[in-house]
Amino acid sequence: xxxxxxxPNPAAVINPWGIIQPxxxxxxxxxxCFERSTFDRMLDRxxxxxxxxxxxxxxxxxxxxxxYRSAEIALFEAYVGAAGCVGDLEELFAxxxxxxxxxxTCGVLDRSVGDCGIIIPTAALxxxxxxxxxxxxxxxxEVNPKYREExxxxxxxxxxxxxxxxxxxxxxxxxETAEKAARRKAAGCVCVxxxxxxxxxxxxxxxxxxxxxxHASDNLDGGEWEAWSLSQSANITGxxxxxxxxxxxxxxxxxxxx
Numbered sequence: 001x002x003x004x005x006x007x008p009n010p011a012a013v014i015n016p017w018g019i020i021q022p023x024x025x026x027x028x029x030x031x032x033c034f035e036r037s038t039f040d041r042m043l044d045r046x047x048x049x050x051x052x053x054x055x056x057x058x059x060x061x062x063x064x065x066x067x068y069r070s071a072e073i074a075l076f077e078a079y080v081g082a083a084g085c086v087g088d089l090e091e092l093f094a095x096x097x098x099x100x101x102x103x104x105t106c107g108v109l110d111r112s113v114g115d116c117g118i119i120i121p122t123a124a125l126x127x128x129x130x131x132x133x134x135x136x137x138x139x140x141x142e143v144n145p146k147y148r149e150e151x152x153x154x155x156x157x158x159x160x161x162x163x164x165x166x167x168x169x170x171x172x173x174x175x176e177t178a179e180k181a182a183r184r185k186a187a188g189c190v191c192v193x194x195x196x197x198x199x200x201x202x203x204x205x206x207x208x209x210x211x212x213x214x215h216a217s218d219n220l221d222g223g224e225w226e227a228w229s230l231s232q233s234a235n236i237t238g239x240x241x242x243x244x245x246x247x248x249x250x251x252x253x254x255x256x257x258x
Contacts, residue, residue, distance in 0.1 A: 003132040010205070016090040023051055026096030027065055029254040030074035031246050034104030034195075037232040038239045039077040042247075048075055052095055054088045061088060063095075068247045071254035078102060082130040082171060082198035089202055089210075099209040099253045101246045102199060105217035105230065106167065106191040109181055113163050113190065115228040116238025118155065118245065119214040120148060121167040124197035125189060128171035134201035143167070143200045147211045147249065154248045160241065165190035167214070169197035178223040185221070192220065211249060215242040 033039050048064030054076070055061075063076040074097055079085045089100070106119060113119060121143040126132065135141055155162050168184040170176060170192060184192065196212055203210040215238060219226040229235035 004137045006136045016094040020091045020094040023095045027074040028098045030097045030100045031250045032078040034078045071251040082128045085195045101250045106193045106214035107218045107220045108216045109185040111221040117216045118162040120164045123166045124169045126197040130198035131201035134205040168192040
């Protein structure tokens with residue numbers, strides 16, 4: 001099986017450090033999210049100066065230097081899908097970022113989480129392909145080995161509830177069948193996403209620190225799909241709450257990096 005041909009050599013034929021040069025004064029801590037409208041509101045609120053562009057064959061992603069409180073951070077919109085997301089992060093790390101707070105939407109496998117409920121993944125089931133190029137074959141990979149307690153303290157300070165559990169990372173959202181969803185729920189998954197396992201594997205492989213969390217956007221629990229706040233314009237208050245939490249954690253990590 002090709003996905004079992006893991007090669008631990010950190011160097012490849014094409015390497016991110018051969019494409020991207022380190023950026024002088026690049027913020028060591030970055031914040032990113034997957035939903036465009038949420039990102040746009042963050043950028044409008046904080047402002048920022050463009051410091052680089054993550055370039056792909058069909059689009060470009062600006063990366064901004066901005067400040068939250070007294071912390072200087074990098075801010076950018078994450079690419080949806082494991083392969084593209086990890087490719088962008090490889091280049092961002094080559095530019096000089098060392099720590100990342102990454103958040104976004106997910107589908108829930110437990111409806112009690114509620115719309116825009118905060119979820120902290122503890123492990124990811126690897127049902128995509130990218131993670132297998134960064135970590136030896138396994139069914140699961142650990143997520144968020146660091147900063148979980150710090151993030152929970154921020155949640156408590158803001159009086160937000162949260163759920164912890166496994167996430168099912170899949171590469172094919174139109175193949176999230178009712179039978180598969182039931183099996184993943186039985187295996188302990190509370191939600192489903194498309195990038196978490198791959199990002200965790202990348203962080204482990206490159207020795208970077210990434211903290212990931214979700215806000216629930218749609219429901220797959222029970223076999224009937226419910227859109228909840230999946231629309232860009234739905235539950236803006238809940239989504240901005242998630243953005244605040246990400247910025248608060250990033251500010252704390254930036255303080256430590258000084």
